[in-house]
Amino acid sequence: MHSHSRSRGGGRRRDEVERLKNFIAGEWVESRTSVYEQVVNPATRQVIAEVPLSTKEDVAAAVAAAEEGFKEWSRVPVPRRARVLFRYHDLLTRHQTELARLITTENGKNTTEAVGEVQRAIENVEFAAGAPSLMMGDSLSTIATDIEAVNYRYPLGVVAGITPFNFPMMVPCWMFPMAIALGNAFVLKPSEKTPLLAKTLAELLVEAGVPKGVLNIVYGAHDVVNGLIEHPAVRAISFVGSKPVGEYIYRRSGENLKRVQALTGAKNHILVLRDADLEEAARNVIASAFGSAGERCMACSVVAVEEAVADEFLDILVACAKEVAMGNGLDDGVFLGPVIREENLRRTVSYIEKGIAEGAKLLLDGRDRMDEQGYFIGPTIFDNVTPEMTIWKDEIFAPVLSVVRVANLKEAVEVANRSEFANGACIFTNNASAIRYFREHIDAGMLGINIGVPAPMAFFPFSGWKSSFYGTLHANGKDSVDFFTRKKVVTARYPVPDFAD
Ligand code: NAD
Numbered sequence: 001m002h003s004h005s006r007s008r009g010g011g012r013r014r015d016e017v018e019r020l021k022n023f024i025a026g027e028w029v030e031s032r033t034s035v036y037e038q039v040v041n042p043a044t045r046q047v048i049a050e051v052p053l054s055t056k057e058d059v060a061a062a063v064a065a066a067e068e069g070f071k072e073w074s075r076v077p078v079p080r081r082a083r084v085l086f087r088y089h090d091l092l093t094r095h096q097t098e099l100a101r102l103i104t105t106e107n108g109k110n111t112t113e114a115v116g117e118v119q120r121a122i123e124n125v126e127f128a129a130g131a132p133s134l135m136m137g138d139s140l141s142t143i144a145t146d147i148e149a150v151n152y153r154y155p156l157g158v159v160a161g162i163t164p165f166n167f168p169m170m171v172p173c174w175m176f177p178m179a180i181a182l183g184n185a186f187v188l189k190p191s192e193k194t195p196l197l198a199k200t201l202a203e204l205l206v207e208a209g210v211p212k213g214v215l216n217i218v219y220g221a222h223d224v225v226n227g228l229i230e231h232p233a234v235r236a237i238s239f240v241g242s243k244p245v246g247e248y249i250y251r252r253s254g255e256n257l258k259r260v261q262a263l264t265g266a267k268n269h270i271l272v273l274r275d276a277d278l279e280e281a282a283r284n285v286i287a288s289a290f291g292s293a294g295e296r297c298m299a300c301s302v303v304a305v306e307e308a309v310a311d312e313f314l315d316i317l318v319a320c321a322k323e324v325a326m327g328n329g330l331d332d333g334v335f336l337g338p339v340i341r342e343e344n345l346r347r348t349v350s351y352i353e354k355g356i357a358e359g360a361k362l363l364l365d366g367r368d369r370m371d372e373q374g375y376f377i378g379p380t381i382f383d384n385v386t387p388e389m390t391i392w393k394d395e396i397f398a399p400v401l402s403v404v405r406v407a408n409l410k411e412a413v414e415v416a417n418r419s420e421f422a423n424g425a426c427i428f429t430n431n432a433s434a435i436r437y438f439r440e441h442i443d444a445g446m447l448g449i450n451i452g453v454p455a456p457m458a459f460f461p462f463s464g465w466k467s468s469f470y471g472t473l474h475a476n477g478k479d480s481v482d483f484f485t486r487k488k489v490v491t492a493r494y495p496v497p498d499f500a501d
Contacts, residue, residue, distance in 0.1 A: 010174070018049045020195055020219055022058055023202045025065035026212025031219065032057050037192055042108040042338040043328040043374040051195045054220035060229030062216040066158040066185035067233055069213020074155050074183040078132045085129035085181050088208035092122050099169060099200060101330065106194045107168055108337035108374070109292045110329035120458070124387035124476070127458040131181035134481045147493045153485040155183030156235040156259070160228045162249065164241040165340050166193035166295045166397075174462070174475045175238045179484045180214055182470060187216045187234070189224045191241075193340055198370035213415045229253050236260065238422035238475060243395070243421075243467055250470040261483055263464060265395040266297045266423035269416035270452065271438065272305040272313055275407060276428035282316040284452030285401070290324055290379045291453070293339050294399040297426045297468075298446065298455045302385070302392060302402045304412035310405045313359055314383060317403075318363050321379040326369060328401070338375040339398050355382050355391040355402075356476065366399060387418045395421065409434050417443045422465035431447075445469065 020038065021028040031052035039049040052058075073081070092099065100114035107115070118139030128134075137151040161175035168190065176186045190198040198217050205215055218224050225245075228234050229252045236259035239249045246264035253260035270288065272281045288300035305313050329337040339345055349367060356362055360382040377399060381480035385392050392402050404410040409429075416425055426448030427438045435449055445463035446455030456462055461474035472485040 016114065017047050020049055020051050020199065020467055022052070022054060022062065023199070023215070023217040024058075024062045025068070025216070026206065029061075031055065032107060033220070037221075039106060039195060041105050041342070041374075042340050043330075043376075045374055046107060048223065049196060051192050051219045052191065054218050054224050056223055056227035056230075058220070058389060059216050059224055059231060059308060062187045062218045063158055063228075063231050063233050065213040066187055066216050067069040067188070067213075069211060069216075070155070070157055070183075070185035073180075073185060073211060073214045074157075076183070078135055078183070081181055081183065082129050082131045084209045085125055085131070085177060088205055088210075089122060089125045089129060089178070091204045091208055092118070092125060095200070095204065096122075099197070102196055103169055104329040104337070106196045107165065107330055108340065110334050110337055113292055114329065117167055117170045120455075121170040123458040124170070125177045126172040127244060127476075128177035128181040134478070135182055135485065137487065143491070144272060146496055147491065150490045150492070152488045152490065153182075153481075154488060155179075156484060156486055157184065158187065158190065159184045159236040159238070160187040160234050162189045162225055162228070162237065162239045162241065163191055165191035165193035166260050166292065166297070168197040169201065171240045172198060174240070174458075174480070176215055178480045179238075180210065182484045184484055185216075186212050187228060189220065189228065191216055192219060192221050195219050225249065228253075229256055229258070232256075234258065238483070239263065240475070246470055247275075259483065261473055261475060262469065263297070263462060263475055264468055264470065265303045265421055266299070266424070266464070266468050267393070267395055267419045267421040268298060268444070269302045269304055269412075269419070269423040270300045270448075271409065271412045271416070271425070271427040271429075272303060272309070273412075273427065273429035273431065273434055274306045274308045275311075275431055277430075278309060278313045278316055280450070281428035282313065282320050284426075284450075285317060285406075286320045286324065286379075288426075288452035289401040290321065290336055290399045293337050295339065295397050296453070297464075298453050299397075300401065300402060300418070300426070300452060301396065304404045304406050304415050306409075306412070307405050310403075314363065314381075314403065319380060321381060324379050325377060326376055328374070332378050336399060339377060340375065344376055344398060345370070345377055345430035348377050348396060348400060351391055351394070351396045351398070351400060352380055354383070355389065355400075358389045358391070360385045360389060360402070362389060363403075387415055393419070409437060413438065413441045417441075424464075425449065426452055
């Protein structure tokens, strides 16, 4: 078939790059598309692969394969399914270094963060391997004379996941290990910007013993998403990504009568109170705001600091930020990697310009550290930001931090609560009453107390509020068990014979 490439990354093409294939019914098959997008290492601008922007026909083939796979897989006893997950856990652990290297190469985050991502992903597999306990229903031996009721859990059938570029391993692992352990068949559409991890994840799952059709991968962008939303056999869609896309997917999936969870954008605030250990708070803010180049849905985007300590805190913060080592995440000692694409770099620069134009005070200008080699931009800190400013409102998703000066805790909470987003929020203080006030009054679903990135572990829900989440059941934790199962409640009468006869 004739095919051509179109580059959105503007990357330098190497002579021989891998052209990714979809994974359908246990086979790596070429997409029906003629349109491929370049996958670029953001630290070097080098093209590392080409990803197909697959078609709705590719989606239909994957869903058909998943329907077939589901028939047998859903009948495999739960402990046997769990054993596949145990083997998968073992394989992922053994390949940790290679997986982390792949994450850094396609996403840009540093090696320590990449190893951390692999670890967090493995924890999801660990949790999913508990399927026999997680899938248990409940029962009541007598609901009326001689009548009992039992609640059984069953998988849904074919379910799908649509994932973002910023956690190419962890976010898919929020979804398919649990869905599969519970007996569903899965179609994954990874981000077209970071599609390589999914391939290795599938290869290792096959090695762990999962039968064909249970996990399928269709690479691409909106056509694949629309194909999944519109396909009648897809029972549920799990989405993680930006707010506009999440809203679209939530609405369209509803129209198509599907179960859906959409985890979306964020604008996370860290509150620094006057009694906090300012050095410790600054270290945490740096890690949270500039780690993974600010491309985390739990990244700190705004610090609300009490005026009484603001100058002292900012001196420490800016000094620490200037020390941040920037470069290719594969190199030793590098903390800050590139943003994902040229387009993200340009967007970041335009936000910095907007912040200046709107009257914020630029304390540290990341544009000074831009670098031709990759999509690099240094840590950027604005002081005197107000909630009226665009840099306070929008999710920038880059290493740009806004500082709002507040009189007290009450004002800090009020400021944070004005955001349309409500993913995470943190406080640095040793005052128990302040911590309680914060917990009771802040609008956010994931809180950190003297911790900068309060991302819950696999067995707790990833529980964003407001515009950071659309749906009822969150990803992870027991919510994910409910999301990927349906229930059958059996009410049974057992007339009592006379056993004396
Ligand atoms: P994105 O919304 O651009 O892409 C996410 C997925 O949606 C990708 O698979 C992409 O191909 C697809 N997509 C993009 N545009 C589409 C369209 N027009 N129609 C249909 N599908 C489309 O997000 P991203 O840039 O990959 O990731 C960053 C975003 O993800 C940030 O907003 C971040 O906050 C969010 N995120 C949220 C969480 C969370 O738990 N709340 C976790 C990680 C990332």
